[in-house]
Amino acid sequence: MSRSLKYLAPLGVYGFDNVEPVMLAALVTEDPMLLIGQSGTGKTYLLNTISEALGLKHRHYNASLISFDDLVGFPYPDEANGGVRFLETPATVWGAESVLIDEISRCKPEHQNRLFSLVHERRIQGIALPTLRYRWAAMNPCSGDQSSLDDFAGSEPLDPALADRFALFIEAADWQELSDETRSSIAQPGGEGRIADDGGVLKAQIQVWREDFLRQVDRPPAGMVEYAVAATSALNTAGVRISPRRARLISRSLLAATIAAGGTREGVFGMVLQASIPQPCWGVKVGTEVVAAAHRVAWECASASGSSWIHRFHAESALARKLAILLADCRDPDEGTQAVAQLIAGESRERAAAFAFALYPAAALGKLPIGPEGINDLGRIATKFLSTDGEISWQERLSQAGTQHPEFSRCAAAVEKLKGARRERARQFFNGCLVEGLVVSAPAELEAAIESCVQRIRRLGAR
Amino acid sequence: MLRATLLGEHQRLERWANTGGPASRTRKMRIASSLLGQEDGHIRCPRVIRLGLQFPEGVDPVAYATTVLTDQGHSHPDDLRDRFAPPERPYVCRAAPLGAPRLEVANAKAEEVLRQALLLGLCTAHRYDPLRAVLWTQASLTRALELFDAEGFYA
Numbered sequence: 001m002s003r004s005l006k007y008l009a010p011l012g013v014y015g016f017d018n019v020e021p022v023m024l025a026a027l028v029t030e031d032p033m034l035l036i037g038q039s040g041t042g043k044t045y046l047l048n049t050i051s052e053a054l055g056l057k058h059r060h061y062n063a064s065l066i067s068f069d070d071l072v073g074f075p076y077p078d079e080a081n082g083g084v085r086f087l088e089t090p091a092t093v094w095g096a097e098s099v100l101i102d103e104i105s106r107c108k109p110e111h112q113n114r115l116f117s118l119v120h121e122r123r124i125q126g127i128a129l130p131t132l133r134y135r136w137a138a139m140n141p142c143s144g145d146q147s148s149l150d151d152f153a154g155s156e157p158l159d160p161a162l163a164d165r166f167a168l169f170i171e172a173a174d175w176q177e178l179s180d181e182t183r184s185s186i187a188q189p190g191g192e193g194r195i196a197d198d199g200g201v202l203k204a205q206i207q208v209w210r211e212d213f214l215r216q217v218d219r220p221p222a223g224m225v226e227y228a229v230a231a232t233s234a235l236n237t238a239g240v241r242i243s244p245r246r247a248r249l250i251s252r253s254l255l256a257a258t259i260a261a262g263g264t265r266e267g268v269f270g271m272v273l274q275a276s277i278p279q280p281c282w283g284v285k286v287g288t289e290v291v292a293a294a295h296r297v298a299w300e301c302a303s304a305s306g307s308s309w310i311h312r313f314h315a316e317s318a319l320a321r322k323l324a325i326l327l328a329d330c331r332d333p334d335e336g337t338q339a340v341a342q343l344i345a346g347e348s349r350e351r352a353a354a355f356a357f358a359l360y361p362a363a364a365l366g367k368l369p370i371g372p373e374g375i376n377d378l379g380r381i382a383t384k385f386l387s388t389d390g391e392i393s394w395q396e397r398l399s400q401a402g403t404q405h406p407e408f409s410r411c412a413a414a415v416e417k418l419k420g421a422r423r424e425r426a427r428q429f430f431n432g433c434l435v436e437g438l439v440v441s442a443p444a445e446l447e448a449a450i451e452s453c454v455q456r457i458r459r460l461g462a463r
Numbered sequence: 464m465l466r467a468t469l470l471g472e473h474q475r476l477e478r479w480a481n482t483g484g485p486a487s488r489t490r491k492m493r494i495a496s497s498l499l500g501q502e503d504g505h506i507r508c509p510r511v512i513r514l515g516l517q518f519p520e521g522v523d524p525v526a527y528a529t530t531v532l533t534d535q536g537h538s539h540p541d542d543l544r545d546r547f548a549p550p551e552r553p554y555v556c557r558a559a560p561l562g563a564p565r566l567e568v569a570n571a572k573a574e575e576v577l578r579q580a581l582l583l584g585l586c587t588a589h590r591y592d593p594l595r596a597v598l599w600t601q602a603s604l605t606r607a608l609e610l611f612d613a614e615g616f617y618a
Contacts, residue, residue, distance in 0.1 A: 360555070360589075361508075361555055361613035361614075361617070362613075362616075362617070364553055364555045364556075364589065364590045364613055365552075365553050366553050372590070372592070372595070375589065375590050376587055376588065376589050376590070378589075379555070379556075379587075379588070379589025379590060380588075380589065383555075383558075383589060386497065386498050386499050386555075386557070386616075387497035387498070387499050387500075388494055388497065389493075389496075390493070390494060390495075391491055391492065391493050391494070392491070392494060393489050393490065393491045393492075394489070394490055395488070395489060395490070396487055396488055396489075397486060397487045398485070398486055398487060398488060408492075420505045421505035421618040423505075424498065424505055424506045425498070425506065427496070428496055428497070428498045431494050431496045434494055435494055454616075454617055457617055458617045
């Protein structure tokens, strides 16, 4: 059973209803969370309010003004133990349960490096912070060139390595994105300076969900990991780099959001995926349609039963990995045929040709789980590359002599250092590309992909 | 392009004029290469069989082959497996080059016609599969194919 989430409004926080499941997921996982938004959109207010509602020992630092002593206190010699101790103040990080690093994108690089271990490892100066549960940060949007009037001067792109330590990124809505009701609630004159108090509802609920999360984290519900893997693959294929670490963070956030939502909901999965994209931290906009497409592929992959391998097959970008999935998980040659047909229809001509070239001989020999139609599909493409007889033409300036087809030169460079059978295969494939008029964008990479497939098939024969 | 030198009173003036002729020429190169049928080098995918039947003009190939089959005492093309023991391994098929010789069924021995018809019936355009049912169709019986052992591709 799913439930509607309304934990923020009672705390006097408005404008975050649409991302409440993601916010609650971050509270359940206790993974780092970063809020991005224009000034005055309530980012800092939200995080400070949550810390009050959860009764946390909270520290709020402004990264643009911070000095290291503010974080750790003034160092003094520890004569008893021969080391250094820090003079603690109410503002130092020792003993904190939640930390908000405001304006993190306005931070000096050397401070970013110190915050790195705080965000990632819950450590400062190598010293563990055992009580620290929540690491939050907030920043204004940045852009690469600060050329727009909407850009915030001084809000620099975040280091991608630091950004990658945050599990979730929540974009705070600006005025024009708010509903009339939310606008009225925000504009109410009261509430300034009041301590958030919902009677402990949020704190109690987070505790229950957290226990549930810890029970399930080693054995998440079916489809959750598949979703994270497929979404990560699909986004990487679409040119949105998602790190392996983030794939795990996505799984954790999905589990927590599912627990908070009271069940697996497609909308929540899509929301978590959208909030897991780190690129806005360094000023790169990722189209919502790109994320939505990755979500669709991943959701199908997670919800399909017997043929879920086909979704993973299509979500995977590397040709050799596709082949590995086909070999490992395809039990029905008709499904293999379907996968091949969809690959040929969906991939670029050069990649489809490479895949067919590498697989067709093995498929014809009956070594792959592909039905007769699929073998014919592969053969129809591959035979043009296995045997080539055609003419190529190019333009040569009158002042030049002895030129070569420009593609010939590019492909020859990819073949040049190869040896033996690999060289013969590569040369033949690129000859086919030339005759077929196929412009290969990255010949060396495509050849390596073919070779990876060949190696995998060769290992198959050796077993 | 033409270059003209104009002699003025005090200096030489050079002018280039476009004659309208092409500034480039088209170069052509033929590329013919294959991994199939190659019997030297690292990759060896030898040609195993060449198949192709030439039926008299206006004759239905399926009817013709079926008549030869029944004349030889068989009721179904699959019966020919026992008689000819077709190769047990699958092969890669490639269309034979244009003009490649075909067996003229009108002048050939029934034995050879049926052997080739059996093998053609076990082929699609791209694969010889000894495990599939023998299918005689207009398309299958009129193909001219070369069969290759593709195992060596993965050398």
